[in-house]
Amino acid sequence: MATKNNWGRHTFFMCVLFLMAAAAIAMSAIVLHRMLNDDDSDDSPTSAGTGRPVSGAEVGNPPTTPTRSTPLPDSRQGAVVDCLPRNLREPRQDVTRGECERRQCIWRIAANSRAPKCVFPDTVGYKFQTGNTNHLKISRTGPEEVYGMRVHPEVDVTVEDYGDNALRIYFRPSNTQPFEIPEEALKINRPAPATDKQYRVEVVKTPTFGIKVTRNSTGSVVFDSSLPGLTFSDQFLQISTRLPTDNVYGFGEHNHRRYRHDMNWKTWTIFTRDMAPVDEWNLYGAHPVYMNLEKKGKANMVFLKNSNAMEVTLQPSPYPAITYRTIGGVLDFYVFLGENPNHALQQYIHAIGHPAMPPYWTLGFHLLRWGYETLDRMKIIHERNVNAGIPFDAQWGDIDYMYKKFDYTVDKSTFKELPEFVDQVHKEGKKFVVIVDCGIGSRGDLYSEAKNNSAGYRMYEDGLEMDVFVKNSSGQVLVGKVWPEESVFPDFTNIENATKFWKKWIQYFNDTERVHIDGLWIDMNEPANFVQGSVTGCPDNHWNHPPFIPQIFEGDRDNGSLYYKTLCMDGVQHWGSHYDVHSLYGHSESIVTYNALVELNPNKRPFVMTRSSFAGTSKYAFKWLGDNGSQWRQLHWSIVGMLEFQLFGFPLIGADICGFWAQAQYEMCLRWYQLGTFYPFARSHNIYKNDGVEYARDQDPTAWNSTFTDIVRRYIRIRYKFLPYMYSQFKEAHIEATMVLRSLMFEFPEDENTWSIDRQFMFGPSLLISPALDEGQTEVTAYFPKGRWFDYYEGEETRSSDGRFVTIPTPLSFLPFHARGGSIIPYQNVANSTQYSRLNPMGLWCALDETYSASGSLYVDDGESLDSYTTGKYLELKFELKEGEHLTISVVHQGYTPPGNLSFTVIEFSGLPGVPTSLSIDGRPIEARHIQLKHKIVQLVDINLDITKNHTVNWMVYK
Secondary structure, X not given: OXXXXXXXXXXXXXXXXXXXXXXXOOOOHHHHHHHHHOOOOOOOOEOOOOOOEOOOOOOOOOOOOOOOOOOOOHHHOOOOOEOOOOOOOOXXXXXXXXXXXXXXXXXXXXXOOOOOOEEOOOOOEEEXXXXXXXXXXXXXXXXXXXXXXXXXXXXXXXXXXXXXXXXXXEEEEOOOOOOOOOOOOOOOOOOOOOOOOOEEEXXXXXXXXXXXEEEOOOOOEEEEOOOOOOEEOOOOEEEEEEOOOOOEEEEEOOOOOOOOOOOOOEEEEEOOOOOOOOOOOOOOOEEEEEEEEOHHHOEEEEEEOOOOOEEEEEEOOOOOEXXXXXXXXXXXXXXXXXXXXXXXXHHHHHHHOOOOOOOHHHHOEEEOOEOOOOHHHHHHHHHHHHHOOOOOOEEEEOHHHOOOOOOOOOOOOOOOOHHHXXXXXXXXXXXXXXXXXXXXXXXXHHHHHHHHHOOOOOHHHHHHHOOOEOEOOOOOEOEEEEOOEEEEOEOOOXXXXXXXXXXXXXXXXXXXXXOOOOEEEEEOOOOOOOOOEOOOOOOOOOOOOOOOOOOOOOOOOOOOOOOOOOEOOXXXXXXXXHHHHHHHHHHHHHHXXXXXXXXXXXXXXXXEEEOOOEOOHHHOOEEEOOOOEOOOHHHHHHHHHHHHHHHOOOOOEEOEEOOOEOOOOHHHHHHHHHHHOOOOOEEEOOEOEEOOEEOOOXXXXXXXXXXXXHHHHHHHHHHHHOHHHHHHHHHHHHHHOOOOEEOHHHHOOOOHHHOOXXXXXXXXXXXXXXXXXXXXXXXXXXXXXXXXEEEOOOOOEEEEOOOEEEEEEOOOOOOOEEEEOOEEEEEEOOOOOHHHHOOOOEEEEEEOOOOOOEEEEEEEOOOOEOOOOOOOOOEEEEEEEEOOOEEEEEEEEEOOOOOOOOEEEEEEEEXXXXXXXXXXXXXXXXXXXXXXXEOOEEEEEEEEEEOOOOEEXXXXXXX
16 A cells, blocks of 8 residues: 555655546656656667667667777677766766766767667776685776775675575675675575586686676576676675576566566666556565576576665667666675576575465455545445455455554544454454554654544554664654654564564554454555655765665655655664665564564464565565556556566565556456456455545446446456465465466476567466456457467367467457366365355366376365464375376375365366266266266266365266
C-alpha cells in the first residue's frame, strides 16, 4: 500500500490520478511526458530512414563522417565505460569535450546516440601488485581523486570457491573498515567444498586489472572485470563486467517494461523508495542480482551483496557489459553457474536462503479495499461475494480500521464490532489479515486520543523505554510524518529489542483489541515519510548530500536528495547509518515480524506480506507488486514483475487485480481476473475514497453485473480446482528452490523464440497461460514450444515439432491455457474456501507426450504447520504413466493422513492414441460405464482411489 496523507495515499500519485482523469494538474515536463507517453515499445534507436533497430555491429562504432573522436583501442574489445555518468548532485549539463579531457578521458562520437561520448582510457583503474589467484593486492592507476574524494590507492581482492558451480569475488580497499551487510541480515550459505569445479579463474593484469571467470564446458566468459574505470573511494565505487550474451534478466525493484532487458545503455537505480509502479523509477525493493542466459541453454546469476544506493548501466551487443556504481560498502560479488536457468537460480536461492512455505489458504483468493471507511461497508462487500458463491479465503483490512491510523488500534466509532466480524469470518472458513505501518504515531494530542480510544495503548512510550526507535545524528529520536501525523520509526535492525516490542503489540491487538488476525501486511517500509528526512529537515553533510548520487527518483522539491520521502541518511540504526542500511529497512522489519509471529504461535506458519524487500527477505515474508494503476498496460507489466520476483526468490507474488489506482473498466477488469487466475498471489485491492473524496468504483467480483460475476466466478473456481497442483509447486520452491511462475525461456532455454516472450508464462512446469492483455483483443498469438500441448476446455491438441506460433480466439469470457504433454496434474473439487475444498474429492489430468507417457506429483500437509516437511508430517505421491496403457500412483512418503477420506474419483487423459477398453484398477476389472468421452478428453469416473494408498490403473486402447 502506498503512502497515504490527508488528500490521498500518495502525494505524487494523486497527481497521476488527476492527470489520467482530466490532464489538468501541472507537473514537471519530464515526469508528465514519461507518465503519459511511455509504452511498451523497445525504445531502441533506429537507423535513419529504415525504421529498423540499430544492429549490434553498429552500436558504439564511429560514424562514417569524419570526426575528431578517438578510435577505441583493440584491447578494449569494443566495450566502453562512461567517464562522466549523470550525477544528480550536480545540475544536468551536456558533457563537453573539454571536461572529458580534463578528467583524462577519451572523447568519442558513436553512431548510437545513447552511448557515452566520454569514456575511460585503458590506463584508468587498478593494476596487479602482488598475490595469487585467491588473494591479491592491486594499486591505483589513473586520477587519484573522484567527485572531490580521494581514491583508495590499494585494494585487497579475494576469490573463494563456493562449491563446484559458484564463487565469491570480494573487493575491499586496504586498511579500511567500510560498511558490510551483517550476517544477521543476510548470511550467505556455503555449499559443500568443490570437487569438480565447472569454471576456471584467471587474473587479468594488463592493461588494467580484472578477474575473469570462464565456464569449462563451453568456454563462455561469465564474469570479466578487466574493463577500465575500476574505482574505490569512500562514497563512490565503480566496476564494469563483460557478459557472454545480452540476454539479461533481473535487477530490481523497478517497473520493467519487458522481462529481457533493454541493453541499449539503459540505467537502472537500486534504492528502496515509496513510488507507485507507473514509470521506470526505483521502487520498493532492492535486488542487485541478474540472470544471464548463455549459449546452449546454460545460465549464470551474479549477485552483488551491497545495500547502498547504486545504479547499473547495461551496454549492448556486440560487446555486452554492465557497469555498477554504488555510493558505499564493498564490492562483494557471488557468481553462480548453472547448466540451465533453473540450476543457476537454485544455487542463488540456496545461498541467500529458501523461501518460506506459504500457508495453504494464502493460495486462495483475497478481498480488500482501501477506503471501506466503516465496518458496515466492509461487511456489504464481503457478504455479497459470499452470497454470489465466489470462493475466497481472506478478508483484509486496510488502514481505515485503525483509530487515526495508529498501529494496533481499532477505531471504536467506525469499526467497533470488528472483533465479532473477524470471528464470523473464521466461522465461514476464511481468514483475516490487517495492515500495519512502520510509522508509530507520536503527536501528543492525537496520541492521547488514541490512548483514550484503546485501553492500555502506550506504543510510543513503550518504544522510548525500550530504546527501539531510529535516532538522528544528534542521538535523539528521529521524527517524521506518516499517517498518524508526527511519527517515529522502529529500528528493526535491532532484531532482539524490536522483536520484543513488535511481539508485545501484536499480542495487545489480539488480546486487548480482541482482533484475532491470521497474518500481517507490513507496508510503507522503504521506509516512507511524508516529509523530507524529518520534521526538522536533515543536516547538510556528506551522508545526506553525498558527492555522487545515482539516478534515483529525486522528487520535485529536493533535487538530488537521497532522503526524499524517507529518513535522513545520517540517521543511526543498530546495523549502521541509515545511509548504509536504508534498503534493508523492510527486510529487517520482515525478520522481526516473522520472529514475533513464530514466538506467539510456535507451530504455525507466519503470513507476512511486505512491500519493501531485499535479497533473502523471502525467508520471512511474501510480496506483492505495490500500488499499480488500473491501466491496460499494467496487465503485461504485472507478468514481467512476477517473473522477476521469482528470480529474486519470491514464489508467492502477485499484483492487485484490476489495479489499485483510478477507475477500472469492465473489459479490463474481466481480463485481469482471468490473468489473476494464475497469479501465485491473487488479491483484489483498490482505492475507494479518502476524506470523503471518491476515487474509484468497486471492482470486486460482484462489482458490475451478473455476467461479470459469472465469468469471474468461473475463473476463480478454476484457480481453486488447481490449488493442489499449485501448492505442490510451492513445496518444490520451498525445498528445491525452483520457480513457481516461469517464463518460457526458463523452461525452454535453448529455444531462441522463448528468450523475449513475457506475455505468456507457465505455472510450474506443466501449465501454459496465454492471456489476452489488450483492450478489444479478440485473439492472441501464442507460442507453443516443441512438444504436445492440450487445451483445458476441450482437450484440443496443439502439436509443435520445433516450436510454433498459433492464433487462438479470445472472446471476452475466455482465457486460453494448456497442459504440457508429459504432465500429470492433480486437482480437487471446489468449495467456498480452501478449508472446505481440501475435504473434497480429487482428480488427475494426464496430458501425454509423444511417447504417450507422463508424470507428476502431489504434496499434501495440514497447510499451516511451521515445519511440515522437515518434520516429515506430509503425504507425497508420484504419478507415472507409460506407453499410454499403464498408470501408477505411488505413495513415496506417508507422514500425514488428510481428513475427509480423500480419494481420486476422476482421472482424465488428453492425447491417448485411442479409446480405452478392458480397464482394470489394482488388478480388478472395471465396467465400461466408468469410461466417458468429454470432447477429446477421456475420463475414468467414479473410481474412488484412496490417495493414501498405492494404485495401478491398466487398460488397453482400441486404435
